Amino acid sequence: MADNLKGKIKEYGLGTKTSYDGHRTLNKDGTFNVTKTNRPFLERFNFFHSLISMPWWRFFVIILIGYFVINIFFAGLYVWIGVENLTGINSSDNAKAFLEAFFFSAQTVTTLGYGRVAPIGVTANIVAAIESMLGLLSFALATGMVYGRFSKPRxxxxxxxxxxxxxxxxxxxxxxxxxxxxxxxxxxxxxxxxxxxxxxxxxxxxxxxxxxxxxxxxxxxxxxxxxxxxxxxxxxxxxxxxxxxxxxxxxxxxxxxxxxxxxxxxxxxxxxxxxxxxxxxxxxxxxxxxxxxxxxxxxxxxxxxxxxxx
CATH class of the missing domain: 2.60.40.1400 (G protein-activated inward rectifier potassium channel 1)
Structure with a gap:
C-alpha cells in the first residue's frame, strides 16, 4: 500500500510494532489492552483514581470494611488498656466487654457520643481524642470521594x-x-x-x-x-x-x-x-x-x- 495515502498518521501513540496476530489495542469498553510490569510497588497504586473509578458496590464495600477495621482496632485498644477506664461498662465477660467497647468506638469515630459510656483517665481520653480526629478526617475523605464520584461525568x-x-x-x-x-x-x-x-x-x-x-x-x-x-x-x-x-x-x-x-x-x-x-x-x-x-x-x-x- 502506498505511503502517500490520504490520512496516514506517522505516530498515533499506540506503537507501530506488533509481535503476534490478533493484537487488540483498545478493548470494547474503551480501556487500553496494555499491562505494565516491573514497576516499583508504590507506583502500582493510585488510590484516588481507583476509588473514583471502581463500581459503586465495590466502593461501599471498601468503606464498610474500613469502618469496621477502625472500630475493631480501637475496641481492642480500649480492652487492652482496660474497660474499667470506660464508665458504663461493668461486664466481666470479655466478649461482652469487647462488644461494648466496639459500640463506644463507633460512637466516638462518628463524634456521636450517646453519653452512657465515657472515657476516664488520661490514657483512655488520649485514645478517644485520636479516634475522634481520625473519624473526622476519614469521613471528610469519604464525603469528598462520594462527591467526586457523583460529579465525575461518565x-x-x-x-x-x-x-x-x-x-x-x-x-x-x-x-x-x-x-x-x-x-x-x-x-x-x-x-x-x-x-x-x-x-x-x-x-x-x-x-x-x-x-x-x-x-x-x-x-x-x-x-x-x-x-x-x-x-x-x-x-x-x-x-x-x-x-x-x-x-x-x-x-x-x-x-x-x-x-x-x-x-x-x-x-x-x-x-x-x-x-x-x-x-x-x-x-x-x-x-x-x-x-x-x-x-x-x-x-x-x-x-x-x-x-x-x-
Whole structure:
C-alpha cells in the first residue's frame, strides 16, 4: 500500500510494532489492552483514581470494611488498656466487654457520643481524642470521594457490537452505530475513526485517519450511523474481507461530546477488530414516529439485514 495515502498518521501513540496476530489495542469498553510490569510497588497504586473509578458496590464495600477495621482496632485498644477506664461498662465477660467497647468506638469515630459510656483517665481520653480526629478526617475523605464520584461525568455512549461494510451512495462504506441510552443531552458530538493495519512486508503497523461522511453533529437525540466512505483515497479501497482479516485491521473509535448535565466535555472510546465486521449487511433503521413524537428502539442497535455490495 502506498505511503502517500490520504490520512496516514506517522505516530498515533499506540506503537507501530506488533509481535503476534490478533493484537487488540483498545478493548470494547474503551480501556487500553496494555499491562505494565516491573514497576516499583508504590507506583502500582493510585488510590484516588481507583476509588473514583471502581463500581459503586465495590466502593461501599471498601468503606464498610474500613469502618469496621477502625472500630475493631480501637475496641481492642480500649480492652487492652482496660474497660474499667470506660464508665458504663461493668461486664466481666470479655466478649461482652469487647462488644461494648466496639459500640463506644463507633460512637466516638462518628463524634456521636450517646453519653452512657465515657472515657476516664488520661490514657483512655488520649485514645478517644485520636479516634475522634481520625473519624473526622476519614469521613471528610469519604464525603469528598462520594462527591467526586457523583460529579465525575461518565460517558454511557453505547456502540453497536459489530460494524458493517454496506453500500453507500454509488460506492461502499464502513459503518457502525452509536446511541446515548440515557436521558442526559449530549451536544457537539464529534467522532474520530482511525484504522490500524499491518504492513505488507513486515509485522509493523500503519495508522490511518479515516475521513467520515459526517464527523460532527450538534444534537444527538437519535442513533447515529457513522460512515467512512470507501473512496479511492481510502486505505480500504480495493480491500475485501479476506485482506482486512489478513492485515489484522483494527478500527479505533473516539467520541467527544459536551454533557449538558455536568457542563463538561466527555470522552468515549471503543474499537472493532476485522472479525467484528459484517460484509454485505446494513443496519436496520430503528427510529419511528408515534403519537406526535419520535421513538428510538435502543434494543435494536445491532440489528442488520443482508444487502449486495456495490
Amino acid at each position: 460517558p454511557k455512549i453505547k456502540y453497536s457490537s459489530h460494524a458493517v461494510v454496506a453500500p453507500f451512495k454509488a460506492i461502499n462504506g464502513f459503518m457502525f452505530k452509536i446511541v446515548n441510552p440515557h436521558e442526559n443531552q449530549l451536544l457537539d458530538v464529534e467522532a474520530n475513526l482511525t484504522l490500524s493495519m499491518k504492513k505488507d512486508d513486515s509485522g509493523a503497523r500503519d495508522f490511518y485517519q479515516l475521513e467520515l461522511q459526517i464527523p460532527k453533529v450538534i444534537f444527538f437525540p437519535y442513533m447515529w450511523t457513522i460512515v467512512h466512505p470507501i473512496e479511492e483515497t481510502s486505505p480500504l479501497f480495493n480491500l475485501d474481507e479476506a485482506c482486512v482479516l489478513e492485515k489484522d485491521a483494527e478500527f479505533i473509535v473516539s467520541i467527544k461530546a459536551f454533557d449538558e448535565s455536568f457542563s463538561q466535555h466527555i470522552y468515549s472510546r471503543s474499537s472493532y477488530k476485522a472479525s467484528e465486521i459484517k460484509w454485505g449487511e446494513k443496519f436496520v433503521y430503528t427510529v419511528k414516529s408515534e403519537n406526535g413524537g419520535m421513538i428510538v428502539d435502543v434494543g435494536r442497535l445491532d440489528e442488520t439485514e443482508q444487502i449486495n455490495l456495490n
